[in-house]
Amino acid sequence: MLQKKQPITEQETLLKLSALCARAEHSSGEMLEKMRRWQLPDDARERVLDRLIDEQFVDDERFARLFVREKIRFDHWGRRKIEQALYLKGVDSNISRRVLDEVDDEAYVAELKKLLATKRRSVKAENDYELRQKLTKYALGRGFGYEVIRRCIDGADELLGD
Template structure:
């Protein structure tokens, strides 16, 4: 990467960076820091990007939530934690969670849970339960959903 960028070059480069995929403010700022710009130049570019609609935190949060749920099958807890990690506001996090319908959320949860239950090759039922619960909790699904589902699946397999 080139050492020193003019504001114009940096702006062009960061426009492409933002146009390629939705970005949060923090990703863009760290990219600009890596281009060795000072904080005044970074602020100037960020204001321009927001004004030109290249950077939109609400749009990022919604697209992030949809994508992580539909593609990676993450639950709400994991999505919320990842958005908080990216310093997204509570307002935008709540907006993003509305992108996933309750029907879609429960359908994803049940299909993922049933598929995973079938793949666990563990004869000890306690170990199987633990592996199953750990997996779904890591994915960010609510513990009450996970524990109800494990009871259902165990009663079905007896």
């Protein structure tokens, strides 16, 4: 006969989540979602989250800065895709907007140029127009804005040359 699982206590939750946050950055939204799945009561969730924030295990701004830096540098994501991912992780839009506004425009454009140059090597196109369309569609899918894409493609003859 299967035994029914004992509900997790508030203290056990605090210990588990603080250990989790000690290993890697997590957002308050992620912590709330874990506690919801563990079926912790609403009032207990709030107390645990407040304690995690007070003890600096959870800091949404710190999380957002790290997340943005990693997604631009390693995953080559654009602003829109990052913004959406932060929203899904429960980061307040004011925090995500502020952190994204701090991103150096030159570094952001440089990442897009590298991404487009890499993609260019594998794109088959009949002419420059088709090549521009394919590269633009690819960059849009990665979350970059149309204006920054146009700036990179229009100013890069090496992308269009064979």
